[in-house]
Amino acid sequence: MDIILKIVSIGLITCLATLVIRPLRNDFAIFIGIAGGMIIIFLVINYFTGVLSSFKDIISYTGLNSNLYTLLLKIIGIGYLLEFTAGICNETGNNSLGDKVLLGGKLVIMVMAMPIITNILTIIMGLLPK
Template sequence: MLQIVGLGLIATFLVTILNEHKSNISLLLTVFVGTVIFLFLIDRIQDIFRMVQTLANEAHVQTVYVETILKIIGIAYIAEFGAQISKDAGQGAIAGKIELGGKILILAMAIPILTALIETILSFLPMKG
């Protein structure tokens, strides 16, 4: 964590200085540092995915549901990352569209899980006849 915070603070300092003279380079530095921080975290993200898969296997949960939930989480983080970069570049409108796109993709991917959940709940209710 200290490496991430240190890199972030150094980059913030450099971007602040570069904004006065070379704003296009400061944006590139922002994107680069964001990507490097993400790469620092890749191993941890993979560990989390493995732990969730192991828990799902032990709980006998169908892997398609776990994979879908992990994809949804991935979409949320990627959309947030892209939106933040767009906001840093002063493009709030584009950032909003990235966020909207992420939300729509998440909703589309969640429909099969919601359908299975509703069907499960309905199977517990007594049938009126």
């Protein structure tokens, strides 16, 4: 229960600090926002590793291919990184830059997921009568 209090209080403190600073200096308010977000992420990052190791357990219990785990992990990780970066870009008013970051990441994920789609197609083509 300790952690939830920490998260809530850091969120509120960051909000209030940005509120105070914004009329004085607009750029510093953005920095405070970024720092607060990072601190919240760092607070919960240990839970995240726990969740991911339980994913690994699920995969090994159900006999799925372990390469699937790395693939899913990479896709989730790219998603998180992109959302952070694009969020910061948007917050600083650079909306088009954020869009480009997202576009690049989407293409990377697409390349990683391409073998899945081609495999589906090959399996279906193998099932069809010749």
